[in-house]
Amino acid sequence: MATEPKPASGFEEGLTGASETVASFEQKERGLKKIQHWLHQTPSAVPMIVLIASVIVFAFLSDNFFRATTMSTILQQIAIVGIIGCAQTIVILTAGIDLSVGAIAVFSSVLMGQFTFRYGIPAPAAIALGLAAGAAMGALNGFLISRLKLPPFIVTLGTWQIFLASNFIFSQNETIRSREISEQAPALQFWGYAIQPGGVKVLYAVFLMIALVAVMSYVLRNTAWGRHVYAVGDDAEAAQLAGVQTDRILIQVYTLAGLFCAIAGWVMIGRFGSVSPTASTGQLGNIQSITAVVIGGISLFGGRGSIVGMFFGALIVGVFEMGLRLVGTDPQWTFFLIGVLIIFAVAVDQWIRKVSS
Amino acid sequence: MSEPILYARNLVKRYGKVTALDHCDFDLMPGEILAVIGDNGAGKSSLIKALSGAVQPDEGEITLEGRKVQFGSPLEARGYGIECVYQTLAMSPALSIADNMFMGRELRKPGIMGSWFRQLDRPKMEAFAREKLNELGLMTIQNINQAVETLSGGQRQGVAVARAAAFGSKVVILDEPTAALGVKESRKVLELIRDVRSRGIPIILISHNMPHVFEVADRIHIHRLGRRLAVIRPDEYSMSDAVAFMTGAKLPEGVAA
Numbered sequence: 001m002a003t004e005p006k007p008a009s010g011f012e013e014g015l016t017g018a019s020e021t022v023a024s025f026e027q028k029e030r031g032l033k034k035i036q037h038w039l040h041q042t043p044s045a046v047p048m049i050v051l052i053a054s055v056i057v058f059a060f061l062s063d064n065f066f067r068a069t070t071m072s073t074i075l076q077q078i079a080i081v082g083i084i085g086c087a088q089t090i091v092i093l094t095a096g097i098d099l100s101v102g103a104i105a106v107f108s109s110v111l112m113g114q115f116t117f118r119y120g121i122p123a124p125a126a127i128a129l130g131l132a133a134g135a136a137m138g139a140l141n142g143f144l145i146s147r148l149k150l151p152p153f154i155v156t157l158g159t160w161q162i163f164l165a166s167n168f169i170f171s172q173n174e175t176i177r178s179r180e181i182s183e184q185a186p187a188l189q190f191w192g193y194a195i196q197p198g199g200v201k202v203l204y205a206v207f208l209m210i211a212l213v214a215v216m217s218y219v220l221r222n223t224a225w226g227r228h229v230y231a232v233g234d235d236a237e238a239a240q241l242a243g244v245q246t247d248r249i250l251i252q253v254y255t256l257a258g259l260f261c262a263i264a265g266w267v268m269i270g271r272f273g274s275v276s277p278t279a280s281t282g283q284l285g286n287i288q289s290i291t292a293v294v295i296g297g298i299s300l301f302g303g304r305g306s307i308v309g310m311f312f313g314a315l316i317v318g319v320f321e322m323g324l325r326l327v328g329t330d331p332q333w334t335f336f337l338i339g340v341l342i343i344f345a346v347a348v349d350q351w352i353r354k355v356s357s
Numbered sequence: 358m359s360e361p362i363l364y365a366r367n368l369v370k371r372y373g374k375v376t377a378l379d380h381c382d383f384d385l386m387p388g389e390i391l392a393v394i395g396d397n398g399a400g401k402s403s404l405i406k407a408l409s410g411a412v413q414p415d416e417g418e419i420t421l422e423g424r425k426v427q428f429g430s431p432l433e434a435r436g437y438g439i440e441c442v443y444q445t446l447a448m449s450p451a452l453s454i455a456d457n458m459f460m461g462r463e464l465r466k467p468g469i470m471g472s473w474f475r476q477l478d479r480p481k482m483e484a485f486a487r488e489k490l491n492e493l494g495l496m497t498i499q500n501i502n503q504a505v506e507t508l509s510g511g512q513r514q515g516v517a518v519a520r521a522a523a524f525g526s527k528v529v530i531l532d533e534p535t536a537a538l539g540v541k542e543s544r545k546v547l548e549l550i551r552d553v554r555s556r557g558i559p560i561i562l563i564s565h566n567m568p569h570v571f572e573v574a575d576r577i578h579i580h581r582l583g584r585r586l587a588v589i590r591p592d593e594y595s596m597s598d599a600v601a602f603m604t605g606a607k608l609p610e611g612v613a614a
Binding site for chain 1: 411430431432435441443445446447448449450451452456457460461462463465474475476477479504507
């Protein structure tokens with residue numbers, strides 16, 4: 001060894017005359033592989049196909065289904081889940097999970113109501129305080145997760161109970177009735193108003209949900225912050241080394257999620273008319289939003305999927321609920337089929353992930 | 358010889374009971390290629406991470422261009438012009454090549470779209486990424502927007518090297534840059550390393566590949582048991598000497614055990 005000749009790269013002389021073509025990509029792909037690649041790049045395609053298919057099926061099964069009023073009712077019913085879904089989407093994109101979304105929404109709505117009626121704060125200021133409180137609750141989640149490095153599931157399982165209990169304690173289980181709100185603080189019910197083009201009622205809340213999805217879709221796709229959210233969910237350590245401030249991104253994501261939940265809380269007042277600390281969203285909001293996210297093709301392992309997919313996922317749930325009711329089946333079939341869809345969606349996600357192999 | 362551009366004195370890094378860096382010194386001269394070799398567990402990675410800001414040493418100081426610096430994060434080190442290619446490559450598999458190259462330093466559109474709506478300047482980023490990859494000649498990428506996970510190991514490494522070479526202004530650190538590459542692709546990376554040096558940027562090269570080290574390095578830093586054992590010149594010693602030094606089978610002249 002000691003007499004090894006220099007330069008030491010003698011073994012590479014064999015390269016002279018070697019083919020100069022460098023690695024290129026095989027373009028011929030079998031059909032299924034092609035679909036896999038396409039889905040890899042367009043993750044919201046699966047829920048869109050399922051959505052269109054289910055609309056067509058229900059249109060055949062029930063004459064009343066494919067009508068503007070039915071469609072607007074579906075949109076109205078998914079408005080709250082859709083907005084909470086925006087919060088859940090950005091959290092799940094960072095490979096986290098937020099079980100406290102529903103509790104934040106209900107607690108924020110109760111805070112808005114009680115600030116107005118118990119403390120006499122003008123409604124717009126009370127709403128602003130409620131939104132700030134929601135963001136602060138989200139920030140607490142973010143702080144515990146990014147700074148204390150606790151798992152998101154555990155943190156939000158705890159804060160879910162904490163926020164929900166605080167909500168009952170603070171409100172003393174009091175409901176603020178719809179009449180009082182519409183007489184004294186109509187701003188709280190803003191999102192329950194509607195425009196009626198051609199007799200079809202479309203709530204402001206529906207426009208708000210669509211606007212939020214559109215804005216977040218832009219932010220996630222076209223801004224550096226959005227790419228960082230994906231990078232953190234994809235591989236947090238790699239993102240950190242590549243120059244992403246992962247802790248800061250996590251806190252921002254959970255805070256923004258809290259703000260979205262508070263917005264959903266405001267929308268709840270408009271949708272239900274009253275402010276109720278026992279609204280079912282407190283218990284079910286997390287499961288409903290996670291369902292929309294998963295059916296929407298967003299990976300629970302983070303870094304993959306699009307918020308538009310979540311919107312389709314929420315719509316699919318709405319279409320199933322409405323369609324099966326119009327067809328006249330046992331409502332339990334809705335949950336049965338949604339369960340099947342969830343498993344199908346995760347199976348597709350796993351398959352798409354294998355794209356490189 | 359002139360002053361070192363980057364040097365470290367008495368670096369100590371402990372992980373619990375393990376001392377990864379034991380009062381380690383380090384010198385990098387302007388415009389040189391310095392190879393760092395050492396056995397597994399000798400603390401090469403800890404040294405590199407301390408120099409690139411990925412870990413913070415418990416003791417000791419780092420000086421860049423005559424000024425004492427402290428890197429709290431890789432981002433800070435990058436702000437000083439130190440770029441690093443980690444062994445793990447530090448890339449987000451689901452994101453595109455262009456996204457990965459610009460991670461943490463994205464370009465925004467000029468005008469209102471950029472300053473108000475914070476829109477990324479995709480076309481510019483893609484053109485830049487494509488140009489850098491072509492310069493490297495490592496691959497013919499048809500789609501600069503394809504996800505990094507759809508690339509082969511060698512192509513991924515190529516993207517990571519291209520990223521560091523494109524942005525490093527003071528020091529480029531390469532941790533095992535040829536480990537996953539084929540013979541031809543390794544050659545391209547070695548050419549790239551020389552190319553970077555010819556632009557006057559010094560390089561720290563960590564490698565197990567002795568022929569590569571002896572071919573491109575100006576000096577070789579031998580790391581053993583958490584500290585610098587010696588710095589040798591590749592034309593004064595053979596590869597087997599270097600291996601003997603780093604495994605402790607022999608000691609270089611003038612070094613006391």
